[in-house]
Amino acid sequence: MYKEKEREIHVYMAKLAELAERYDDMVDSMKKVAKLDAGLTVEERNLLYVGYRNVIGARRASWRIISSIEQKEELKGNENNVKLIKGYHQKVEEELSKICRDIIEIIDKHLIPSVGTRDATVFYYKMKGDYYRYLAEFKTGQEKKEASEQSLKGYEAATATANSDLPSTHPIRLSLALNYSVFYYEIMNSPERALHLAKQAFDEAIAELDTSSEESSNDSILIMQLLKDNLMLWTSNLPEDGEEQIIREGTDESADSETNQQTPITELRRSSRIRKPIHRYSPSLNYILLTDRGEPECYEEAMQVDESTKWELAMKDEMDSLSANHTWELAELPKDKRALQNKWVYRIKEEPNGRRHYKARLVAKGFQQKEGIKRSQEEYVRKVIKKFNMHDAKPVSTLLAGDFRLSKDQSSTTEDEKKQMDKIPDIAHAVGVVSRFMSNPEKQHWEAVKWIFRYLKGSSSSALYFRKSETGLQGYVNADNGGDVDKLKLCSASVGLHEV
Structure with a gap:
């Protein structure tokens, strides 16, 4: 009983720390829950994951910034500054090592031994692979080789269970594929293997997406979009014959993987290629990008800033909205047809009290439009007409017939009449004529509104066209x-x- 009460307190404090964006405190609380060796609920598991993701994410972003500045100072020949930066670099790397070793120990000693479900098994082994991968990102020599080997073992163990026990559309299995493919691309320097893993997971999920639940499919669609983004990015980076290859980082779920083929450890190697900054930016611009807290220009930028978690949540909200409103649906590409590309647009909205809202929108790009801008409310009109059972009404061509002579004398006079007319829609937004009787409408006024609906039905495909x-x-x-x-x-x- 005491342990249960203690557990509730730690979980509550973790939630409180998350709201206050004090992720180190959030991690401390969830470590105490994990060490109770009673297994974690899905909610508790996610709290642990989010806490560590934010703690490690901030240090990884710092490491990238310092690396960019160090490279810039080396190009300038500022040896004194380079010496200072290297010392600071080492401090950040020590923090990264401590965080990674910390969560790996928690997973090995407390979480995997007390695991209760197959999806939890996949989750913890994937998480173990992730944090060894984070170590391999900055370690060198033998330490890098050992971290890479352990990361591979974690992903292989997760993959074996995922392939046998989880459907291809399960969000944990998809996120495993996403991170596993990033491991091959960035750590193993094997773009072909990374592309194979990502494409296989995407294609298998597409084939089974209709069979998944709505709640699960929303999460799955978001991760599939990340897989697709990486596939497009990596494919565009494949060099032509004789060209130098430029490595661009893919995105894993933390910036917040599916075959049984074994890869020999001997394939683990340090890249013989020189890693370069993101092609679009110089080192100094990378520094500006990651510190100005502005609005990202593209998906890759959003995943490199400290607020990457907030942008992820904003993207998930957008995907949920698109799915709920049936804006589009996933389908196989018809033969000889070219798919439209898309991009994320990011905006930050600030309230008078200083609170910031992170908004993300998924928009299509790369296609030609006819000159002009068309503004249509056809879908909105259709929903309104259906809501008031006017979808079977006969359309009319005039907005308000001349025989409608509306007067306030026609308004409701009894309470029963007023209650009955409360069921009609707010006619203030229809036209000025009928809106004058909104406060006390009667049947004649409702007939006028129905006429307007009939007009809307007949003209719903019309739109404003600016050119x-x-x-x-x-x-x-x-x-x-x-x-x-x-x-x-x-x-x-x-x-x-x-x-x-």
């Missing part, structure tokens, strides 16, 4: 003498269209 034109300003006016039945006023309206 260049030689025509200047055009004006239109209409008047209805005595159109206001209550005050017998002249009702007129005008609109001006300026085509540019």
